[in-house]
Amino acid sequence: MEIGRLREGVRARSKLLLKGPGGDDVLPGEAAEAVFRAASSLRPSVILLGATRNGRETASRLAAKLGWRCASEVSKVTAKAGELAAERSVYAGKVVASVACALPAVATVKTGSYQRSDAEGGTVEEADVGAVDGAVRLLSRKKKEAGGPDLKKARVIVSAGRGVKRKEDLPLLEGLARDMGGALGCSRPLSSDLGWLPEECHIGLTGVTVKPEVYVAVGISGQLQHIAGMKDSKIVVAINTDRSAPIFQASDYGIVGDLYQVVPALRKALAARKGPAPAA
Amino acid sequence: MRIAVCVKHAVDEAELKAGSDGAPVLAGAACKMSTFDKNAVEEALRLKSAHSGEVVAVTAGPADARRTLKEALAMGADRGVIVGTDAPSADTSRTAGLLAAAVRKAGPFDLVICSEGSSDTYSGQVPPMLAEALGVPYVGYARKLQVDGSVARAERLLEDSVEEVEAPVPLVVSVVSEINEPRYPTLIQIMQASKKQVEEYSQDQLGVPTRPASVRVTHMAMQTSNRKRVTVEGSPEEAASRLVQALEREGVL
Ligand SMILES: Cc1cc2nc3c(=O)[nH]c(=O)nc-3n(C[C@H](O)[C@H](O)[C@H](O)COP(=O)(O)OP(=O)(O)OC[C@H]3O[C@@H](n4cnc5c(N)ncnc54)[C@H](O)[C@@H]3O)c2cc1C
Numbered sequence: 001m002e003i004g005r006l007r008e009g010v011r012a013r014s015k016l017l018l019k020g021p022g023g024d025d026v027l028p029g030e031a032a033e034a035v036f037r038a039a040s041s042l043r044p045s046v047i048l049l050g051a052t053r054n055g056r057e058t059a060s061r062l063a064a065k066l067g068w069r070c071a072s073e074v075s076k077v078t079a080k081a082g083e084l085a086a087e088r089s090v091y092a093g094k095v096v097a098s099v100a101c102a103l104p105a106v107a108t109v110k111t112g113s114y115q116r117s118d119a120e121g122g123t124v125e126e127a128d129v130g131a132v133d134g135a136v137r138l139l140s141r142k143k144k145e146a147g148g149p150d151l152k153k154a155r156v157i158v159s160a161g162r163g164v165k166r167k168e169d170l171p172l173l174e175g176l177a178r179d180m181g182g183a184l185g186c187s188r189p190l191s192s193d194l195g196w197l198p199e200e201c202h203i204g205l206t207g208v209t210v211k212p213e214v215y216v217a218v219g220i221s222g223q224l225q226h227i228a229g230m231k232d233s234k235i236v237v238a239i240n241t242d243r244s245a246p247i248f249q250a251s252d253y254g255i256v257g258d259l260y261q262v263v264p265a266l267r268k269a270l271a272a273r274k275g276p277a278p279a280a
Numbered sequence: 281m282r283i284a285v286c287v288k289h290a291v292d293e294a295e296l297k298a299g300s301d302g303a304p305v306l307a308g309a310a311c312k313m314s315t316f317d318k319n320a321v322e323e324a325l326r327l328k329s330a331h332s333g334e335v336v337a338v339t340a341g342p343a344d345a346r347r348t349l350k351e352a353l354a355m356g357a358d359r360g361v362i363v364g365t366d367a368p369s370a371d372t373s374r375t376a377g378l379l380a381a382a383v384r385k386a387g388p389f390d391l392v393i394c395s396e397g398s399s400d401t402y403s404g405q406v407p408p409m410l411a412e413a414l415g416v417p418y419v420g421y422a423r424k425l426q427v428d429g430s431v432a433r434a435e436r437l438l439e440d441s442v443e444e445v446e447a448p449v450p451l452v453v454s455v456v457s458e459i460n461e462p463r464y465p466t467l468i469q470i471m472q473a474s475k476k477q478v479e480e481y482s483q484d485q486l487g488v489p490t491r492p493a494s495v496r497v498t499h500m501a502m503q504t505s506n507r508k509r510v511t512v513e514g515s516p517e518e519a520a521s522r523l524v525q526a527l528e529r530e531g532v533l
Contacts (some may be wrong), residue, residue, distance in 0.1 A: 027445070029417070029418060057418075061409070061411070062408045063373070063405075064376070064407070064412035064413065067413060069488075070494070073402070090500075091401075094296055096501050097303050097499070099497055100496050101494060101495040101496065135417035135447070135451075136418070136419055136447040138444075139444040141441055141444075142441060149431050164362070182349065192458050214532045218350075218527070222295065235530050235532050236507060237523065238465070249505070252508040252510060253508070253523055253527075254512065265516040265517045265520035266523065268520065270524060272521075
């Protein structure tokens with residue numbers, strides 16, 4: 001387990017390798033206990049973790065063990081004058097809250113809110129925290145198939161929602177995504193409830209956060225939890241039969257219509273654009 | 281099997297409105313049972329029907345939170361426990377402390393089920409903190425849960441992997457919404473829920489001292505969106521070609 005020790009300027013100067021818990025198989029409870037032991041002697045004023053599921057769990061348990069405060073899913077973190085201050089998004093992304101708490105504190109940092117530092121170097125120290133024996137036993141760990149496209153890198157995303165009636169209709173949207181040089185994403189119900197697309201295709205609060213040049217929401221109502229994952233897109237397009245669907249409020253261009261008519265028409269219009277220019 | 285299920289009376293984010301200062305109006309805002317808590321209640325009921333026993337719904341919140349308890353009772357929980365508190369929801373360690381004390385008093389339980397995070401503030405801290413406060417094992421983000429005698433087995437759903445784990449009872453488990461489809465109570469169940477027992481514990485009774493809030497919210501502002509909101513009119517064909525032109529003008533095609 002590796003821990004970047006953060007100093008002024010938030011750059012990992014030295015890394016601390018905690019020895020004791022087993023390699024890749026560390027569960028959050030064991031990680032929390034190991035870091036707790038290290039923190040008890042190192043006495044840092046802030047411990048930051050990534051706000052992944054395991055990160056959130058580890059941070060909460062660590063804070064409970066240390067008796068420190070814990071801030072979740074924060075960005076724009078500062079720590080000065082004995083206080084940690086940060087921003088976080090609440091009420092499904094509808095509200096931005098500024099939060100503060102006294103140091104020392106634990107916080108989980110919202111994934112994607114900082115540029116990844118690839119600064120090499122620094123020193124690596126090792127600390128033996130002793131064996132950590134959690135009550136939870138890992139029986140197996142399966143990596144999910146990375147079947148889906150990398151939506152974070154896609155320039156264009158066409159996103160399918162519940163307005164799509166059958167799984168068999170998805171190729172229509174996939175085709176549109178291809179025509180536009182992009183990838184197919186979806187709202188949560190399509191992956192989590194219906195299982196039509198892999199979990200990593202779902203965009204939103206509990207899924208991936210994306211910022212493509214163009215985001216085309218097809219048959220998506222635009223609930224807050226979905227908007228939270230695509231609101232920073234450059235241009236948002238919505239196709240929906242319901243004129244009053246909230247997605248139109250979060251879009252630059254909206255077409256009120258049946259996706260089964262609009263998407264084929266759009267594909268034709270895109271093909272015509274690429275085709276030979278009509279003779280004058 | 282004796283199961284406690286923790287539920288939160290959460291601000292309904294969809295109904296939240298901005299005040300004249302641009303901040304959300306939280307005083308008197310509409311509340312509902314936190315969305316994924318229904319999955320937690322459903323899982324508790326499912327386990328009860330497989331093993332028999334009792335399901336107790338526990339909440340920490342203001343008096344109005346009784347409505348959320350009642351919803352859990354209508355779904356099928358046997359009784360409810362409320363710890364009256366006006367502590368802000370950002371004070372997760374306090375909430376976990378109150379819930380732990382209430383669970384101890386109303387227990388013992390084999391299993392405490394929570395949802396992975398609440399639909400209002402979604403910080404996901406209370407369930408692991410509750411396990412720490414109770415001094416029992418914790419399994420987070422379960423999408424499958426099974427109890428076999430004194431051993432619980434679960435599948436943890438993570439971003440990039442799925443883990444199968446096992447832990448001894450008693451324990452705290454948090455569930456993700458993929459675990460089940462929550463039932464809707466019938467009208468009769470809703471009526472019967474009023475007859476079920478709800479016990480109120482005061483903070484004094486539980487002996488949980490009040491402390492200054494751990495994390496404070498210093499400012500709130502509604503997210504603003506400055507989208508163009510242009511409706512592209514016409515038949516599907518007309519709208520499609522107008523949209524393509526608009527995207528060309530934007531320089532994104
Ligand atoms: C804590 C929490 C976290 C969540 N996280 C996420 C998340 O990360 N991502 C996410 O997406 N959701 C998330 N959700 C769920 C979210 O609240 C919504 O339920 C979900 O986004 C709705 O998906 P949808 O828009 O596809 O479906 P619906 O809301 O059912 O909308 C379907 C839309 O399709 C339109 N439609 C129907 N037929 C047609 C047609 N023929 N042509 C065109 N339009 C049509 C309808 O008018 C409707 O607007 C979360 C919920 C909670 C409580």
